[in-house]
Amino acid sequence: MVILEVKNVSYGYSHGTPFEIAALRDVSFSVEKGELVGIIGHTGSGKSTLIKMLNSLLKPESGQVLLNGKDINTDKASIKEARSKVGLCFQYPEYQLFEETCAKDIAFGPKNMGLSEDEVRQRVLRAAEFVGFNKELLNRSPFDLSGGQKRRCAIAGVMAMFPEILVLDEPVAGLDPAGRRELMSMIENYRKATGATVMIVSHSMDDIARIADRILVMNKGSLAESGTVKEIFSKTDKLIEMGLSVPAATSLINKLRLKLPELDADVYTTEDAARILAAFYKRRKEQ
Amino acid sequence: MIFMEDKHLLMFDNVSYAYDEENADELAVRDVSFTVDRGEFVVILGHNGSGKSTVAKLSNSIFLPSSGKVFVDGMDTADEKSEFRIRERVGVVFQNPDNQIVASIVEEDVAFGPENLGIEPKEIRKRVDNALKAVGMYDYRLHETHRLSGGQKQRVAIAGMIAMQPECIVFDEPTAMLDPQGRREVMNTARELNKNNNMAIVFITHFMEEAVMADKVIVIDNGRLLACGTPEEIFSQKEMLVSCGLDVPDMVKLANELRENGVPLRKGILCEDELVKEYLSILNS
Numbered sequence: 211m212v213i214l215e216v217k218n219v220s221y222g223y224s225h226g227t228p229f230e231i232a233a234l235r236d237v238s239f240s241v242e243k244g245e246l247v248g249i250i251g252h253t254g255s256g257k258s259t260l261i262k263m264l265n266s267l268l269k270p271e272s273g274q275v276l277l278n279g280k281d282i283n284t285d286k287a288s289i290k291e292a293r294s295k296v297g298l299c300f301q302y303p304e305y306q307l308f309e310e311t312c313a314k315d316i317a318f319g320p321k322n323m324g325l326s327e328d329e330v331r332q333r334v335l336r337a338a339e340f341v342g343f344n345k346e347l348l349n350r351s352p353f354d355l356s357g358g359q360k361r362r363c364a365i366a367g368v369m370a371m372f373p374e375i376l377v378l379d380e381p382v383a384g385l386d387p388a389g390r391r392e393l394m395s396m397i398e399n400y401r402k403a404t405g406a407t408v409m410i411v412s413h414s415m416d417d418i419a420r421i422a423d424r425i426l427v428m429n430k431g432s433l434a435e436s437g438t439v440k441e442i443f444s445k446t447d448k449l450i451e452m453g454l455s456v457p458a459a460t461s462l463i464n465k466l467r468l469k470l471p472e473l474d475a476d477v478y479t480t481e482d483a484a485r486i487l488a489a490f491y492k493r494r495k496e497q
Numbered sequence: 498m499i500f501m502e503d504k505h506l507l508m509f510d511n512v513s514y515a516y517d518e519e520n521a522d523e524l525a526v527r528d529v530s531f532t533v534d535r536g537e538f539v540v541i542l543g544h545n546g547s548g549k550s551t552v553a554k555l556s557n558s559i560f561l562p563s564s565g566k567v568f569v570d571g572m573d574t575a576d577e578k579s580e581f582r583i584r585e586r587v588g589v590v591f592q593n594p595d596n597q598i599v600a601s602i603v604e605e606d607v608a609f610g611p612e613n614l615g616i617e618p619k620e621i622r623k624r625v626d627n628a629l630k631a632v633g634m635y636d637y638r639l640h641e642t643h644r645l646s647g648g649q650k651q652r653v654a655i656a657g658m659i660a661m662q663p664e665c666i667v668f669d670e671p672t673a674m675l676d677p678q679g680r681r682e683v684m685n686t687a688r689e690l691n692k693n694n695n696m697a698i699v700f701i702t703h704f705m706e707e708a709v710m711a712d713k714v715i716v717i718d719n720g721r722l723l724a725c726g727t728p729e730e731i732f733s734q735k736e737m738l739v740s741c742g743l744d745v746p747d748m749v750k751l752a753n754e755l756r757e758n759g760v761p762l763r764k765g766i767l768c769e770d771e772l773v774k775e776y777l778s779i780l781n782s
Contacts, residue, residue, distance in 0.1 A: 253646040253676045357545035384592075384673045386544035386703040388742035413676045416747070453678030458706075458747040458769070465773045470780075480751045487751075487776065488758035494780055 212279075213407055214241040214264065214296075214375060219273035221259055233259040235431045236273070241375070241407055248418035249411045250442075251428030252453035257411045258301075260428065261377050264409075265296035277375075294323050297373030301380045303364035307352040312343065312363045315352050319371040337370035340400045342392070358389035362396065369400055375407040376400065382417065390414075394421065419443060419457040419478035427452065439478055459483035505568070506665050506697050507533040507556060507587065512565035514551055525551045527720040528565070533665060536695040538688075540708040542731075543717035544742030549701045552717065553669040556699065557587040570664070585614065588658040592670040594650035603645070603653055604629065604638040610661040621660075628659040631694075632686050648679025655686055665697035666690065672704065680704075705732075705746040709767045716741065729765045748772050 221234040234256050241247055251257045262268040263275055266282050266289045274281050275292075282292035297319075300306070309315035313334055320330045338348055341362040347355070352363050365381065381397065382390040394417060401408050412418050418425060418439075425442040427435035429452045435442055443449070443456045446464055455461070463477045463486075473490060477483050514526040526548045533539050543549040554560040555567050558574035569587050572579040588610075591597055600606035607625045616624070629635040632652040637645065642653060651671055658666050668687060672680040684707060690696045700707065708714050714731040716724040718741035724731055731738070732749045745753070752766040752775075761779060766772050 251676075252678055253648065384545075384670070386742045387705070387744040388739075389545055413680075415677065453676060455677040459751065462748070462751070462769050462772060465769065466776065469777055480747050480754070484751050484754035484758065488755055488760055491755075491760045491776075491780060 211243045212240045213243040213277070215274075215276040215279075216240070216260075216263070217274045217276065219260075219263055219270040219275065221263070221268060221271050232431050234263070234270075237431075237433045238273075239426060239433060239436055241409070243374075243407055244401075244405050245407055246401060246421055246423045247407075247409045248422030248425045249409060249428065250413070250415065250418060250425060250454055251434075255428040255452075256431040257428050258379060259431075261298060261379060261409070261411065264375070264377055265292045265298055267298070294371060295374045297368040297371050297376050299365055299368045299376070299378045299381065301383060303368075304352075304357070304360035307360060307364055310351060311349050312352050312355070312366075313338075313348040315363060316348075316367045316370050319367055323371060333370045333372065334366075337366040340369050340403070341366045341396050358385055358392070361385065361389070362393065365393070365396075372404060373406065375409065377409045377411075379411045380413065381410060382412070382414065390417070397421075415443070415449075415455050416457045416459075416479070419460070427454070440476055443478055444475065504534050505532040506535050506537075506570055507699070508566075508568040509552075509555070510566045510568065512555060512562045512567055514548075514555060514560060515563045518563070524563070524720050526555065526562075529717070529720070529722045530565075531715055531722060531725060533697050533699055535664065535697055536691070537712050538691045538698045538710070539700070539713045539715060540711035540728075541699065541701045541715045541717060542703060542705070542708055542738075542743055543701075544703065547717045547741070548720040549717055550669050551720075553589055553591075553667050553699070553701055556665075556667050557589055558583050559589070585661060586663050587665045587667060588661055588663040589667045589669060590651070590654050590658055590671050592673050594647055594654055594674070597654040597657075598642045598650055601641055601643070602638075603634065603640050603642055606642055606653055607638075607656045607660050610657050614661060624660040624662065625656075628656040629653075631659055631690065632656045633682070646679065647675050648682045651675065651679065651683050652686060655683070655690075659690065659694075663696070665699065667699040667701070669701045670703070671700075672702065672707065703743065705738075705744055705749075706768075708732075709746055709748075716743070718742075728767055732767060733764070 216237055216239050219234055219237045222232045224230050249257050269283050277292055282288050307315050316334045316337055317330050320333045352360055382393050443460050446456050457478050459477050459480045467473050474486050477486055509529050509531050512529045513524050515524050541549050558580050561575045567574040569583045572583055574583055598606055599609050604625050607628055608621050611621045611624050629638050632655050634652050671683050687698050691698045709728050711728055714728050732745045735745050738744055748768055752762050752772055756762055762775050766775055
């Protein structure tokens, strides 16, 4: 079932000046309910403008954004609905923490949705669980937390609204390897538990290859490609031309295939590469 | 002759630092000692909050040690009289390029540092042009800084450093906010400065891949120096790295997994090219 449809959306900045930029040009795609969509693209490719369209923080100059078949920009009520159903989490969301305690900060979103106190409390606990926060952490000031914990607290604030579509802009940027791994698995947990649709913007091809059902590639404001992990990362040259890259394992296999064309090209994670290369070695030695 | 000491461009000698002097138990950096020689490429790894950035700020007297000493070219960073000469020798490039650009035109931004050093206009012109060429931004010299991409801005910030002709640049997670292209640009620039200009580089990061080509890798955990060695030495200690929130580079991980699965790869493989070469050679042996 299609939950979100972006139809011929265009948007520009600085109209009427010599610096006019078409941030989005005729972008169209749809997202199935429960799908995990990865969005990749160079800096300035229009990724952030695109996700701001998804809950009407920006309105398309032409084209439409449909949520469950309804244009989100129809009237005030539809905008309000989109804001509660599409949860946006910006880059470095920890800069937006402001409350005295983590619990209060996480509660901010659901409170503004007009939910009862009891419901808000329950949602805060649920969201805290998703990001691995215990009661002790919930009562601490978000400003006393480590960088990784702050990030998780901020993301819990969006999860607590239980959006049908959770949109995250570079959720693991700036985190160390352990922090990246933990946060990615927390997002997976949220998705499994709630059945929510998740969209993740990332510069890490490895992270995207690992988790995405489908990938959207933005380039200079246009949607350059849309497809499965396999469809996207089999086009190495095209991605590099667009300032992107392929997962480390794919790059390795590409290089080996210059000498060993019979190797399986369909490899996107180090685990898969290890399995395939070990099996290939064994077969070669048995011959 | 104090020849040996003379060689160290940067020396941390039992350095500790507390952000809160009242609460001196909570040290951000604890008893850290290491050296950086002229022309050396040193990578510092550590998880979020490990004290890496504090080390960067201690290296050119932005912060002064609570105890211990930092020497730049033999000068004590705590000696106020040396502060100017220390900053001439060691420059720091920070994570967020937007916080480091001061002028609206690229070449004016690059000229800001040398202007403040009181250098003659003619010489500044030369330095600015050379610095912009070194980072591949010469064609953009008349562009407006706020219209550049993240990677381009970061390279302009680096050019600003180069124009001051320091002997060492400390990069504090310069690629954390960049896309793959931007990361490649900044990494290549750092490498070329090291190779072509013999500039010492201290590169702070938590991308393990960026540590592979270093002369020396330092691991910092909870403010302490946990390990120091060649990339080979450091990345052969997977458990130590994982225990402090880090990891080994993907290619090391892959080589380890292959060895466990009976592929007799040699030890010490760190990057893609080495792995490709070794795999092909044992396949055909």
